[in-house]
Amino acid sequence: MKQIIKFSKFFLPAVIISLVLIVSGLVGYVVYGGFNLGVDFRAGLIQEIQFAPTALQLTYTGKSMAGISMDKTKLEIVISGSDVEKKTYSFAYASYPTLGALVDAMAGIEGLSVQVIADRNVATNTLVQSAQGNPRLGSVPYGIHYLTPEAGPVNIADVRKALTSLGSVSVQNLGKPEERKFLIRIEDKGNEAEFAKLTAERISTALRNAFGEGQVAISRTDYVGSRFSKHLTEQAGLLVVLTLLLILVYVSFRFKFHYAAGAVLAILHDGLIMVAFIVWLRMEFNTTTIAAILTILGYSINDTIVIFDRIRETLRLYPDSSFEDNMNRAITETLSRTFITTITTMFAVFSLFLFTT
Numbered sequence: 624m625k626q627i628i629k630f631s632k633f634f635l636p637a638v639i640i641s642l643v644l645i646v647s648g649l650v651g652y653v654v655y656g657g658f659n660l661g662v663d664f665r666a667g668l669i670q671e672i673q674f675a676p677t678a679l680q681l682t683y684t685g686k687s688m689a690g691i692s693m694d695k696t697k698l699e700i701v702i703s704g705s706d707v708e709k710k711t712y713s714f715a716y717a718s719y720p721t722l723g724a725l726v727d728a729m730a731g732i733e734g735l736s737v738q739v740i741a742d743r744n745v746a747t748n749t750l751v752q753s754a755q756g757n758p759r760l761g762s763v764p765y766g767i768h769y770l771t772p773e774a775g776p777v778n779i780a781d782v783r784k785a786l787t788s789l790g791s792v793s794v795q796n797l798g799k800p801e802e803r804k805f806l807i808r809i810e811d812k813g814n815e816a817e818f819a820k821l822t823a824e825r826i827s828t829a830l831r832n833a834f835g836e837g838q839v840a841i842s843r844t845d846y847v848g849s850r851f852s853k854h855l856t857e858q859a860g861l862l863v864v865l866t867l868l869l870i871l872v873y874v875s876f877r878f879k880f881h882y883a884a885g886a887v888l889a890i891l892h893d894g895l896i897m898v899a900f901i902v903w904l905r906m907e908f909n910t911t912t913i914a915a916i917l918t919i920l921g922y923s924i925n926d927t928i929v930i931f932d933r934i935r936e937t938l939r940l941y942p943d944s945s946f947e948d949n950m951n952r953a954i955t956e957t958l959s960r961t962f963i964t965t966i967t968t969m970f971a972v973f974s975l976f977l978f979t980t
């Protein structure tokens with residue numbers, strides 16, 4: 624007969640450890656004044672920037688409208704309008720490997736003026752599009768940036784120093800150091816009517832003063848208003864409560880109410896343990912964090928249901944045994960399944976961590 628592990632002997636130590644972790648999480652929540660909320664849950668501006676010098680500046684003075692789009696393989700300029708036939712000029716980097724070749728090819732577009740800032744020998748596959756400015760070309764110069772593999776990383780401390788005049792600013796690294804990407808976040812305290820516009824201009828000015836003209840490409844700019852952030856916070860809390868209620872109803876229907884109460888308590892336990900780590904490690908709490916928490920709770924309730932089902936079965940098979948013995952037997956019999964599920968999940972998680980960072 625398979626040896627039964629006496630899990631019930633570890634009940635008291637496990638309770639003590641769990642209570643310590645949960646209480647420490649609640650204490651940390653009070654000490655730090657809550658979570659380290661991401662821009663999803665608080666009003667503010669978030670910008671993704673990349674330190675890449677300007678390669679070209681484009682202006683368009685034609686009678687039609689001109690727009691520009693880029694990806695890793697080509698650059699396209701689209702001429703359109705109510706009184707002209709739509710034309711798309713596509714310049715594949717494989718056909719125009721250098722900046723000089725690309726500029727010479729674009730010279731055939733009527734009304735388009737190109738000012739070369741970088742060396743004409745710069746490889747076109749290093750070009751980077753900025754979200755700053757209007758991709759619909761006009762009289763205001765539109766900048767296209769570039770980033771060569773030889774460019775060294777930018778120190779995050781220098782970026783933070785450049786933005787000190789803006790007050791409390793959060794700066795994070797994005798991607799690999801050689802990509803020179805950063806995420807800038809500034810909270811909106813509701814003191815300015817045009818916070819998003821003014822703050823974006825201040826960030827650009829501060830970075831330009833510190834690193835020089837045309838050295839920074841704005842990849843993305845997002846603003847979350849106070850009403851939206853409050854609504855999102857309320858929706859997130861409602862989502863968690865609704866999830867617990869649905870689990871309570873399902874387990875009550877599938878088993879009995881006292882099983883359902885135990886399952887909900889187990890989920891609350893796992894959730895509070897995760898909250899403790901999130902609070903003390905000052906991890907950013909955003910929508911991605913909620914998705915991760917709900918995913919883990921999904922695995923938790925799945926394992927709980929499997930164990931409950933085995934407990935119910937052992938109670939029928941061994942009616943003369945105590946509930947404690949049947950519980951130990953059920954957990955022991957499902958232990959291999961728990962290990963296999965956990966290890967398989969960890970393989971997937973480590974793969975995502977290794978190949979997507």
